[in-house]
Amino acid sequence: MQNPLEEKLNNNNIKPTAMRILVLQYLMEKNAAVSLKSLEASFHKADTSTLYRTLKTFEEKKLIHSIDDGTGQMKYALCLETCNCVLADQHYHFHCTVCEETFCLTSQNIPSIELPKGFSMTQANLVLKGVCAHCEVG
């Protein structure tokens, strides 16, 4: 008998410490990708390095994936339940230049891309930029 957060961590082979449960909860409540800074801002009591390593552990265990959205701050977002962080699981991300939030566009996978002869692809970092629905004027 464990709570769903602990269960999720256990399913990913991550020991469910108090800190990790809180960080996971935070990630689940946000519908946008989060940065280390935003975690720091939300968890004053926790140390930066702990939060940093928590994110790294989550990423390593494929609970979250990282997004380099070009803001200079790496963002992290929860993977889908079925995610193995392989090419087939990759999706576009959208960075809103107004609210500065970054979202996963999981409704469509990335299209097949014709690579030059001899090239092989294993990963992708695909970030679209513009204005999100919430920030759109008019």
Place this chain on the structure above:
Amino acid sequence: MQNPLEEKLNNNNIKPTAMRILVLQYLMEKNAAVSLKSLEASFHKADTSTLYRTLKTFEEKKLIHSIDDGTGQMKYALCLETCNCVLADQHYHFHCTVCEETFCLTSQNIPSIELPKGFSMTQANLVLKGVCAHCEVG
């Protein structure tokens, strides 16, 4: 009567100083995107800030475009002649995890991407990762 490099700079409203001509030449000779660090390594006599500002000027004047390939070092590559750095000019980039070079894949434009309702897109940073033809084994 001016050399092609100067002409290219002039066409982009960039005053052709000695330094800028050399940097442009360097960019044209490389078939991969270059970083500030690689410029520093190639131009020992020039100051970092000069090279930095040269890149920024080139980018501003749409002579080159920047690529955040996730290595932590911004890369820069020459735009195509016809480029206006608008959405239609965007293309994928490929970062080889072996030789660490980053290339423009200009042979195809990015496909049309279905955005959530209300989202509008103005830019993109699309980086594919894997192994390039030169580094492919076998």
Place this chain on the structure above:
DNA sequence: TACAAATATGCAATATAGTTTCATTTATAA
């Protein structure tokens, strides 16, 4: 329970890329 080993955390220091300030030099134009 008690102890040993493994793991997680907190604090501090470090690394690195990017950026800015300001003085000096160089180019441009009246």
Place this chain on the structure above:
DNA sequence: TTATAAATGAAACTATATTGCATATTTGTA
């Protein structure tokens, strides 16, 4: 020639990411 504008060089500074090490906590085992 002189005044003005622009480019360059040197140095300092900022921000993010990362690591080392001591302490605390958890876990497994007798």
